[in-house]
Amino acid sequence: MPKPGPRLRLVDVAERAGVSLATASRALAGREGVSEEVANRVRQVSQELGYVANPYARTLAGGASSTVGLVVHQVDDPYFSEIAGGVIQVAGEQGLLVQICHSGRDPDYELRQLRHLIAQRVGIILIAGSGYADPRVEAPARHELSAYQSLGGRVAVIGRHFLGVDAVLPDNTAGGRALGEHLLGLGHRRIAIASATGGLTTVLDRLAGVAEALQRHGLAIEDLPVVRTDFTRDGGRIAAEQILREHPDTTAIIALNDSMAIGVLSTLRAHRVGVPDRISVVGFNDVSVAADLAPSLTTVRLPMTDMGRMVLDLALKPRSKRPRRRSTGHALVVRDSTGPVPS
Amino acid sequence: MPKPGPRLRLVDVAERAGVSLATASRALAGREGVSEEVANRVRQVSQELGYVANPYARTLAGGASSTVGLVVHQVDDPYFSEIAGGVIQVAGEQGLLVQICHSGRDPDYELRQLRHLIAQRVGIILIAGSGYADPRVEAPARHELSAYQSLGGRVAVIGRHFLGVDAVLPDNTAGGRALGEHLLGLGHRRIAIASATGGLTTVLDRLAGVAEALQRHGLAIEDLPVVRTDFTRDGGRIAAEQILREHPDTTAIIALNDSMAIGVLSTLRAHRVGVPDRISVVGFNDVSVAADLAPSLTTVRLPMTDMGRMVLDLALKPRSKRPRRRSTGHALVVRDSTGPVPS
């Protein structure tokens, strides 16, 4: 493994500016106790020389760590890559670097990644993946992160976690309700749900929203087929196959995210089932390709890029007494994959 | 910005193992000059205590930097997010952390990111975006990187660059040829090309491949309409609109990547132009959604995830006298978006 080489140091800047190391350090850090005049001179010299502090030395000496660790389930899932895009934007504006790692939707692996990030002394940790419905699953991570925070680390998450930290909360329940209302409004009653494993709060919340909508129409979600696979296109395919097989009279399928919806559409196409003529399909998230599918996908839009920006913004604020919460808002986007129930 | 807190230090491990700091350091680094017995004891103690070296101290002291910087045009472009996925996999296996930054397809911005990465003293720099056809565009980056390498940094890239570094070369020309042959074999002659700006080597190489195929059939690419927009869905839409307007007799459209092809398909659908009945469409890359479009997309598959793995593998090897080159291979994937020329 290579090592970084010699470069311009702070002493060089200090010498050129005719001040001591300490003064140069204070001037560049923008700390108090340096006359405006001297501070300006130092900054100017630093500029001219193109000085950039060695982050290893700075951090070791007790200064700020300028890197943020971002944990996603999988970067090549568009939901996460859009979030990552938002995080990277803000980081770029702030001169921070973003380290991305995968959790692979596995709490143990995620814990290991967290520990690695902490051991690497990143200054900020962002978790973008869904929380787990069972608080015990997150207990080890919670402890790890609270120790990290008590040492000055900052943590913020996307989704409903049991981590006791600042959070950006996607409008999952309201979005689920909107989807349910939309389909019910079109007359659908035989609705099937392509869901991911029940262990995730994202899944529970979206389902809860759907259940609310059903309830208003005197229906119970318990009476609907809910097929649990996972949040991928393959998961959607498997779910659709099962729904077609076991519930052939289904007129609408709610996929709990767009990837699954894509898999559902693909399977329906393979079976020559017309969408939305025979079955309407909805997704969740509005990943950018959703508009370009055929038929284009009715879904709930979550502002993923903004969510990425928001979560880093939260972490950039000093820690508050009680965890902050920010809701994302959502929008039902009606496209061509839904239509009135076939008569 | 938070600072990392106190943690287990190497002295603690050394004390517990009853050896000096120096010996402990050598033992854990696996260097020579420590008896097997002592080394094992130190490693064991380190394990038990869960010691992880402070990377800032280690790097500052002249040790290895264990972070790799990855520059992509845009993480939320599936081509790049799949590559990033591969890089992150290998990094995870090696205990390395990956810092991702955007170049935004802007050479100046890219240069700034590169400088930032170098200033941050990452040990490895990976560039995933296309090279520029004009070597002068990359000259500043080339100088920056060669200084970086002479100080021990490692660099590897994906694509045809003028950077004098190890490279993974996507099979762009051969892929373009395959696409051309496929369409020509189906009888198409009035082929239009939805291309990105000519400044990128990726574009030139893919076009060169198409040109070769045409030539074998006695045709010249100069006689075909080549619309230059950019490598996005919107670029594809704009190109398709222009092609429909100015070359209404076109029977096949080659989009130079899948994102553009998605835009092309979307526009053709909006105009109720049958695919492939009236116009065949092909893309390039085979991003995962390509198989799920309607109609599913005929395209050239590039092993993006593997490319990510390969490029980091290259960088992990010691620098060689002359830059290494690895070709990726490709595969023509024929799906439903192409068919015989309409009679």
Add this chain to the structure above:
DNA sequence: CTGAAAGCGCTTACAG
């Protein structure tokens, strides 16, 4: 407001 000095936690010549 400014500077000399200690210290952050490692690695690596330099002695032995």
Add this chain to the structure above:
DNA sequence: CTGAAAGCGCTTACAG
């Protein structure tokens, strides 16, 4: 094979 010591490039009390 092993250890004492210097040094990496910063920041931050501590004096003045």
